[in-house]
Amino acid sequence: MHSSVDPIEKLTAAFEKLPSIGTRTAQRLTFYLMKADKQEALSLAEAITELKEKTRYCSICFNLTEADPCDICSDSSRERSIICVIEEPKDVLALEKTGQYRGLYHVLGGVLSPLDGIGPDNLKIRELQERVKNGIEEVILATSATAEGETTSAYLARLLHPYSVNISRIARGLPVGGDLEIASKETLIRALEERRRVE
Amino acid sequence: MPILKTEAIVLRSYKWSETSNIVTLCSRDFGKLRAVAKGARRPNSRFDNCLNPITQSQILFYPRKSGGLDVLKEASSINYFPDLKQELEKLAYASALCELTEYLTPDGQTGSSAYYALHQTLNKMEDSPLEDFKKLLWHFELRMFAVAGYRPQLCECVCCGGSPKSLPVSFSLAQGGVLCEKCEQKDAARRQVHPDTVKLLRMLQSIEIEKVGKIQISPSLEREIKAILEAFWRYHTEEYRKLKSLQVLRQISRNAGT
Ligand SMILES: [Zn+2]
Numbered sequence: 001m002h003s004s005v006d007p008i009e010k011l012t013a014a015f016e017k018l019p020s021i022g023t024r025t026a027q028r029l030t031f032y033l034m035k036a037d038k039q040e041a042l043s044l045a046e047a048i049t050e051l052k053e054k055t056r057y058c059s060i061c062f063n064l065t066e067a068d069p070c071d072i073c074s075d076s077s078r079e080r081s082i083i084c085v086i087e088e089p090k091d092v093l094a095l096e097k098t099g100q101y102r103g104l105y106h107v108l109g110g111v112l113s114p115l116d117g118i119g120p121d122n123l124k125i126r127e128l129q130e131r132v133k134n135g136i137e138e139v140i141l142a143t144s145a146t147a148e149g150e151t152t153s154a155y156l157a158r159l160l161h162p163y164s165v166n167i168s169r170i171a172r173g174l175p176v177g178g179d180l181e182i183a184s185k186e187t188l189i190r191a192l193e194e195r196r197r198v199e
Numbered sequence: 200m201p202i203l204k205t206e207a208i209v210l211r212s213y214k215w216s217e218t219s220n221i222v223t224l225c226s227r228d229f230g231k232l233r234a235v236a237k238g239a240r241r242p243n244s245r246f247d248n249c250l251n252p253i254t255q256s257q258i259l260f261y262p263r264k265s266g267g268l269d270v271l272k273e274a275s276s277i278n279y280f281p282d283l284k285q286e287l288e289k290l291a292y293a294s295a296l297c298e299l300t301e302y303l304t305p306d307g308q309t310g311s312s313a314y315y316a317l318h319q320t321l322n323k324m325e326d327s328p329l330e331d332f333k334k335l336l337w338h339f340e341l342r343m344f345a346v347a348g349y350r351p352q353l354c355e356c357v358c359c360g361g362s363p364k365s366l367p368v369s370f371s372l373a374q375g376g377v378l379c380e381k382c383e384q385k386d387a388a389r390r391q392v393h394p395d396t397v398k399l400l401r402m403l404q405s406i407e408i409e410k411v412g413k414i415q416i417s418p419s420l421e422r423e424i425k426a427i428l429e430a431f432w433r434y435h436t437e438e439y440r441k442l443k444s445l446q447v448l449r450q451i452s453r454n455a456g457t
């Protein structure tokens with residue numbers, strides 16, 4: 001049954017599932033690839049295969065990586081007593097671009113959101129707790145400035161309170177409702193520098 | 200096209216396009232609405248935070264043409280219920296109220312009882328200690344069963360109107376109420392419950408929200424109330440399994456137990 005599906009339809013449907021791609025764009029991409037040079041089309045397929053086969057999550061910080069542990073976790077020149085907690089791997093890229101932060105990261109994999117069925121067990125929270133027990137001095141909570149981002153930070157602050165770590169929340173000034181990735185480099189640097197201690 | 204104005208509580212919001220959201224609202228005057236908020240995803244949108252779930256806002260909207268979506272024109276917030284969003288467990292309870300409202304309010308029903316039940320319960324939760332939330336949720340569930348058209352009959356036998364025997368009482372999931380001795384044999388979907396459970400449910404069903412916090416419920420009765428409400432739910436709606444906030448609440452209580 002599956003094999004009878006028209007390859008054009010099949011690829012269009014696959015494109016349509018991607019973020020920000022509607023039916024018409026999906027069709028345009030499919031027809032582009034149909035007309036494209038065979039080598040070009042196959043190298044796209046290969047890149048996708050490689051992405052899925054060669055990247056994985058770092059077993060320490062859960063960032064996307066080729067090697068496990070990732071480059072940041074295995075870099076001995078970074079400050080190993082500070083962890084910056086973020087939602088998604090793309091936030092690591094945004095913060096690394098500032099060139100200002102020299103500590104380690106912890107990628108939660110999302111935010112707490114009961115309406116979407118996302119509770120503590122669905123994020124890398126227990127793993128964060130384990131890391132904090134071992135020689136960490138400061139945890140910077142850098143979830144986004146959305147309602148869920150705030151609830152998540154408040155939850156983590158309460159959870160980590162019993163451990164002897166300084167907990168801080170990055171300063172506001174991030175665009176309201178905005179993700180880290182859309183903030184400018186300057187805004188991010190300021191948000192990090194002006195982080196406030198959570199009591 | 201006429202423009203309509205009402206107060207509403209945002210139940211859910213999801214992405215519709217790069218710049219727009221679809222918002223489900225429980226409104227005071229027009230029942231449940233599904234509306235598109237154009238530009239809501241843009242930074243500094245005119246809707247600001249007024250369309251986040253669990254927010255009470257005043258809205259202006261263009262009603263849909265047949266089969267389409269309503270279109271939001273303006274929103275200004277009345278209450279964000281900030282205290283309910285500070286703590287995950289409180290947020291999960293408040294989210295459960297929104298989900299129950301979304302699933303239990305029949306489409307096209309324009310009565311305002313769902314709106315008032317939701318509004319009152321969110322307000323009450325805001326100034327209640329966390330240990331009262333469970334009872335407030337049950338109180339709300341019983342009110343919403345009535346809105347959806349299956350208010351449990353807890354005094355006389357739901358089948359013949361006779362008086363139920365004393366120990367233990369049979370509860371019919373299918374007919375939604377207690378059964379007398381004569382009628383219980385005829386009902387396959389019945390559950391045995393403690394008479395005190397029935398008494399408490401009856402109290403929760405009739406009491407003013409202000410007094411809900413004062414009710415004392417032993418842990419064993421709590422378990423039974425929870426179980427019977429859940430069974431009743433499951434019997435009448437497929438949607439129960441989809442209630443995501445309740446899954447998160449179960450996660451939280453499981454973690455607290457370990
Ligand atoms: Zn790593």
Ligand SMILES: [Zn+2]
Binds near residue numbers: 361379383
């Ligand atoms: Zn009877």
